[in-house]
Amino acid sequence: MEKVHVICIPFPVQSHITSMMKLAKILHSxxxxxxxxxxEFNHQRLLNSRGPDSLKEPFRNLIYKLNSAKHPNVLPVSCIVSDIPMCFTLQTAKEFGIPGILYFPISFSAYACFLHLPHLMQRGLIPPKGMQNRYYSCRRIDDLHLYTPSLVY
Structure with a gap:
């Protein structure tokens, strides 16, 4: 069986990098x-930063170079695992015919809130009536659980 080559691309902040690195180690094992x-920004920060950059085109070029390499130690890319904020990678995966997987390294409760935001906004619960523009003082929503679909009852 041919060895699988997985590209891991986290959102460039410490907690996401750490989480993706743990996933990469598990996959490697x-x-x-x-x-x-x-x-490039984070790499340079390690070497005394020079500023933010975009990864969209450099990432596409990386996939092209890896898949075009003729060296026996460079495997063609089999899969791309990317953090949700790095979703531009799905277009690159599609372009190269490679499976793309989105990874969201947050707690289940935070993920559930994220999924329910459109539902809560549609019902007019977010932003809460009474929320001030400059300071986030909110009224209490006692029966929020009645308005929010849940996986746990």
Missing amino acids: TGCHITFVNS
Whole structure:
């Protein structure tokens, strides 16, 4: 069986990088070949930063170079695992015919809130009536659980 080559691309903040690195280590322990993508900005910060950058075009070029490499130690990319804020990678995955997986390294409760935001906004519960523009003082929503679909009852 051919070895799987997984690209891991976290959102460039410490907690997301740490979480994705842990996932990459787990995948590596199962025999996957891992390429961990970091922004030029973060790489340079490690070497005394020079400023923010975009990864969209450099990422596409990286995939092209990896898949075009003729060296026996460079495997073609089999899969791309990227943090949700780095969703531009899905377009690149589609372009190259590679499976793309979105990874969201947050707690389940935070994820549930994220999923329910459109539902709560549609019902007029967010932003809460009484929320002031400059300071976030909110009225209490005692029966919020009655308005929010849940996976746990």
